Structures are given as C-alpha cells and as structure tokens.
Amino acid sequence: MEKLVMKSMNSNSNPLQEFDNIADRIRLHSQASRAPVLIVEGVSDKRVNSQWLPEADIFPALSRDQAVSTLREILPSLKIAIACILDEDFQRPVLSELEHARVAYYSGRDLESAFIRSGALARVLLHFLPQHEDETKAREIVDQATECCRPISELRLASYRHSLGLNFDRIGFGEFFSSGDHSFDTEGYIQRLCQIRENEDITPEVVTNLVTDVDDELGPRGRDILKVAARLTLSTNPKFRGNLADMLEAALFSTSWVDRPVVEKVRAAWSLAA
Numbered sequence: 001m002e003k004l005v006m007k008s009m010n011s012n013s014n015p016l017q018e019f020d021n022i023a024d025r026i027r028l029h030s031q032a033s034r035a036p037v038l039i040v041e042g043v044s045d046k047r048v049n050s051q052w053l054p055e056a057d058i059f060p061a062l063s064r065d066q067a068v069s070t071l072r073e074i075l076p077s078l079k080i081a082i083a084c085i086l087d088e089d090f091q092r093p094v095l096s097e098l099e100h101a102r103v104a105y106y107s108g109r110d111l112e113s114a115f116i117r118s119g120a121l122a123r124v125l126l127h128f129l130p131q132h133e134d135e136t137k138a139r140e141i142v143d144q145a146t147e148c149c150r151p152i153s154e155l156r157l158a159s160y161r162h163s164l165g166l167n168f169d170r171i172g173f174g175e176f177f178s179s180g181d182h183s184f185d186t187e188g189y190i191q192r193l194c195q196i197r198e199n200e201d202i203t204p205e206v207v208t209n210l211v212t213d214v215d216d217e218l219g220p221r222g223r224d225i226l227k228v229a230a231r232l233t234l235s236t237n238p239k240f241r242g243n244l245a246d247m248l249e250a251a252l253f254s255t256s257w258v259d260r261p262v263v264e265k266v267r268a269a270w271s272l273a274a
Contacts, residue, residue: 022059022066023073026082033057036081036270039067044253045085045111052258053266068093071102083269085262087111088218090153090160101272104265109153112222114259115252116142121229124251128233128244137236145228148177149220151186151211155193156221158210164202166193174227182232226252 061067087110230244
C-alpha cells in the first residue's frame with residue numbers, strides 16, 4: 001500500500017484520471033453543448049489549441065493511445081462534429097477510413113517541433129541570450145540543437161520500423177553530449193541502448209547498419225531539440241538560473257504562431273458531421 005501511495009504522490013497526473021472515461025464525458029457534454037469536439041493528447045495541447053480553435057470544446061487525454069481509443073469509441077455511436085489532433089511521432093497509429101478523416105497531425109514530429117519549424121524558438125531564445133547576441137546567434141543554436149538530435153531521431157525511427165524494441169525512455173541522452181563542442185556520442189548511446197535491451201541478436205553493429213538506411217524526413221522531436229537548445233543557451237549565459245527547457249517550452253507555446261494546416265484539417269473533419 002505504501003508503494004502505491006508514493007506512486008500517486010510522485011505522479012504528475014491526477015490519479016483519478018486513470019479511472020476517467022473521456023468518451024463518457026464527451027457523450028454527456030454533447031447533450032448540453034453543440035460546440036465541435038476536439039480530442040488532444042494532453043494538457044499542453046489543450047492550452048495551445050484553445051487559442052487556435054476557440055470555438056471547440058477540447059478534451060485532453062493522458063496519451064496518444066488514449067486519444068485514439070476515445071475517438072474510436074465515440075465515432076460509431078455519436079454523430080457529432082469531432083476531430084483529434086496527434087503528434088506524428090515516429091509511427092502513425094493504424095486507423096480506419098472513418099477515423100483517418102477526423103485525425104490531424106502537427107507539422108513535424110510533435111507539437112513542439114511544429115513551433116520550432118515556424119522560427120518561433122529562435123525568436124524566444126533571443127530573450128535568454130546575453131545582450132550582445134542577436135537573432136543570428138539564436139538561429140545558430142536552433143540549427144545546432146536540431147543537428148545534435150538528428151542521430152537520436154534516426155535511432156528512434158529505425159527502432160520503430162524494424163521492431164528493435166529499444167527502450168529510449170530508460171536512458172537520458174544528456175550524458176552523451178560532450179561539454180566542449182556539444183557533439184553527440186552516437187556510438188556510446190547505441191551501446192547503452194543495446195545493453196539494456198538484452199537481446200543477443202540486437203547488437204550495436206546491427207543497429208548502426210539499420211540506422212544508415214533511415215530516411216528521416218521530419219527530423220527530431222521538438223521536445224528533444226528544446227532540451228539541447230537550453231543546454232547550448234546556458235553555455236553562452238552561465239549565470240542563468242532555472243529550468244530553461246521548461247521556460248522555453250512555456251514561452252514557445254505562448255507565441256502567436258498558428259499551425260494553419262492542422263486547423264484547416266480539424267475544421268474539415270468537423271464539417272463531416274453536417
């Protein structure tokens with residue numbers, strides 16, 4: 001019992017949410033409201049999309065899987081204007097034709113990368129750099145952070161495509177960046193991933209060969225780029241105190257940029273209920 005209590009206390013989410021059925025809440029809500037419904041992956045997505053799509057009643061899930069399962073449960077039984085926005089991540093979920101028409105993906109791997117692609121991160125970074133630096137330096141940091149994260153992105157993509165089962169969540173990648181030029185130790189990172197995988201067939205050599213065949217069009221996850229960009233920014237401003245990665249994310253989501261293709265896809269999905 002003690003372990004269960006500690007788990008709940010340390011969790012970032014409300015323990016009651018584990019028993020929450022979002023589909024039931026949407027059914028009840030639709031009886032009192034005619035506003036279009038939008039399902040998103042989490043609270044950050046809700047905050048951003050409430051600015052992009054103010055006409056929507058937004059329901060945040062606890063994960064992408066829960067968002068998809070909620071849409072899947074609602075569609076056959078409830079004829080309402082409903083859509084769902086997901087992170088592209090490294091593998092799209094398998095959807096029916098009916099579900100596919102109601103799902104939109106951010107312009108990048110995730111919500112964060114959509115903002116980064118817009119140039120918003122460089123503009124935000126400028127406010128955290130020393131006064132003598134300009135936006136050119138900020139853009140350099142974003143570009144360098146993106147390139148630093150590219151090996152991680154390629155490894156994740158190879159793991160999904162070839163069902164390698166590499167557990168990226170068990171390893172923090174910060175320790176694999178050099179403190180000098182901030183280059184990434186890809187070889188060491190692969191070795192550690194294979195060590196915790198504990199499968200004789202999945203060796204560093206096998207993983208390295210599979211990565212060379214990866215065509216990563218979307219690039220790294222935005223959340224990874226934010227962490228590295230914060231690290232690079234702190235190297236220019238060592239007197240800064242605080243969790244810069246979290247601050248950058250909050251500032252990024254507060255910008256006025258809008259992911260227009262996503263907004264258009266959502267509104268098109270809502271029109272299907274007409």
